[in-house]
Amino acid sequence: MAIVSDTLMWIVIAVAAVVVVALVAGLIVARNRRISLEREREEKPKAGRYQAGGGIAFAPGGEDAPPRHPVEERTEADGEPGVGDDAAVPRDAPRRGLVDVGLPEEQPLPQPRQAPEPEVPAAPPEPEPEEVPSAEGRIERLRGRLSKSRSALGQSLLGLLGAGDLDEDSWQDVEDTLLVADLGASTTTEIVQRLRAQLSARGVRTSDDARALLSEVLTEALGADSDRAVRALPHTVDGTKQPAVVLVAGVNGTGKTTTTGKLARVLVSQGRSVVLGAADTFRAAAADQLQTWSQRVGAEVVRGKEGADPASVAFDAVKRGVDAQADAVLIDTAGRLHTKTGLMDELGKVKRVVEKQAKVDEVLLVLDATTGQNGLAQARVFSEVIDVTGIVLTKLDGTAKGGIVFQVQRELGVPVKLVGLGEGPDDLAPFEAAAFVDALLD
């Protein structure tokens, strides 16, 4: 009897031990599973091979954060969710699911006024910013205005290349065409070499092929991806808003004042506040001309007495811009021959004096496209004195020498940022390599 009860007791103990072991093992497995799931969840966002396709878009701070998933801004037009979307309800679905939206806090109803407020004299109406055509519109204009350059460069090149196999004489003609259009010797040699290599490699036979090749080679020679943004927007220094300072320089009559006025017009039309500095104190008419522009576009102008030190006028303009928290200060300087050392020194001084209180963000050298090779000599000297950051090529509407763009950029390493296409207030366009080449070849 005792033996039977002992055996029973051992069986019970063994079963209990097996149950305890099974429970512990089960707990450990369950715990491990949970941990591994959490790890998986932690590691997901690393997305190892993810490569962003485009640059980060920035916007000025201080604005209300947009809703996290603004349905109306989703780009999927075909009902498929895009990258980054949650399981989006397609645009064309009859009903969207529930979306959490923030409700505006209850506002107290406006109380009727007890007593009429004292009358405040009405402020004079703000001058309406004049409407400025879009960049696309300007490029269209560029197409139209470049007719002369077109016949000189694009059409002759297309005629030559589209003719099929080229002999040495024909290549000589291609070279001459590029030289006549002011592309300069080194750019011409480089372009011809590339054309020769590609023409046979690609087996170019039709005029469409020739056009595509020419367009590619010329666009590349212009540096399609150069940074051509004009630094004319404000920035912050030690928490304080600083206007962008733009210095406009060049030889006499290239179009500095006109370009300064046109640029101010574009900025003001985009809601920017602009102070113009009339640092051309040689010619009273120049300051008057800038003042007229300022009235026309709704910008403030700072000018000195005739014959005043241009550096001090420029200094005052920047000071005014800083004090008034303007967005940009555009300083128009007097025309000067690059060969006159004294005048070039004076220009260097203007920049140095301005920099005592604010960095000069953009130094625009205005070149007259009709002056061809001479423009290059000017650009070199100006660049040495004031460290040019961008070129404005004016009067492209009246020249067959648009090719100077290639040379200036190549030799100075400074991008052409703007082009002048006429005397009108809207005849200033951004320079875009592909569009420019298109305009040459169309």
Ligand SMILES: Nc1nc2c(ncn2[C@@H]2O[C@H](COP(=O)(O)OP(=O)(O)OP(=O)(O)O)[C@@H](O)[C@H]2O)c(=O)[nH]1
């Ligand atoms: N066709 C054409 N004319 C232009 C263009 N830009 C300026 N002009 C004209 O060129 C002339 C000289 O322009 P300004 O702006 O006075 O030149 P500036 O460089 O300020 O002259 P200075 O102060 O004397 O050195 C004016 O008649 C302008 O209307 C352009 O892109 N195309």
